[in-house]
Amino acid sequence: MNSDPTSLANLHDIVVPAPVPLWPPAPGWLWLLGFVAIALVWLALRAFSRFQRNRYRREALAELAALRAGEQPPATRLAGLSIVLKRTALTAYPRQDVAQLTGADWFRFLDETGGTAFNSGLGQALEDSTYRAANGNGNGDGDTGQLERLFAETAHWIRRHRPPASASENASTSDDAGENVSENKDEGTAP
Numbered sequence: 001m002n003s004d005p006t007s008l009a010n011l012h013d014i015v016v017p018a019p020v021p022l023w024p025p026a027p028g029w030l031w032l033l034g035f036v037a038i039a040l041v042w043l044a045l046r047a048f049s050r051f052q053r054n055r056y057r058r059e060a061l062a063e064l065a066a067l068r069a070g071e072q073p074p075a076t077r078l079a080g081l082s083i084v085l086k087r088t089a090l091t092a093y094p095r096q097d098v099a100q101l102t103g104a105d106w107f108r109f110l111d112e113t114g115g116t117a118f119n120s121g122l123g124q125a126l127e128d129s130t131y132r133a134a135n136g137n138g139n140g141d142g143d144t145g146q147l148e149r150l151f152a153e154t155a156h157w158i159r160r161h162r163p164p165a166s167a168s169e170n171a172s173t174s175d176d177a178g179e180n181v182s183e184n185k186d187e188g189t190a191p
Contacts, residue, residue: 056091060084060158068151077147081154082126085110092163103127114157126150 067080107123
């Protein structure tokens with residue numbers, strides 16, 4: 001080696017540092033990945049919960065499709081429509097709000113909750129069919145256009161009705177209120 005510090009023989013190449021490794025990432029990236037993972041899990045759970053909550057709709061629509069494709073007389077099919085509507089409503093809404101509804105009140109309820117047109121005369125055929133099928137007079141041809149409109153309105157209601165935010169909470173709240181009233185009456189005080 002040459003002892004002269006200015007000699008070109010003492011020059012070396014520039015030493016480049018090693019590239020930064022991709023793993024382990026910086027703490028900020030770990031926080032971001034954790035947040036994204038939590039958000040994805042939350043979205044998946046929410047989607048699964050919605051899928052489970054709407055199971056009764058899928059089952060009702062499948063039953064409606066089977067009823068539409070069936071070879072029963074029109075009055076029997078109309079009676080089946082009525083059954084599908086009532087079962088679906090009893091699943092989605094509190095029993096004490098739906099079970100006792102009949103006639104115009106029932107059709108008003110369907111129209112208010114699902115944006116349908118049952119109360120404008122279309123529901124009367126549905127109501128009449130229940131009695132015709134029960135009396136054995138369900139072998140008539142009936143109006144196929146009206147039957148198709150009823151099937152369409154029923155499918156529309158099943159897809160579009162909006163149950164209360166939490167039917168189980170509403171039921172438990174009303175049950176609790178009833179218990180409080182009965183407790184107050186037992187104590188001799190007014191509610």
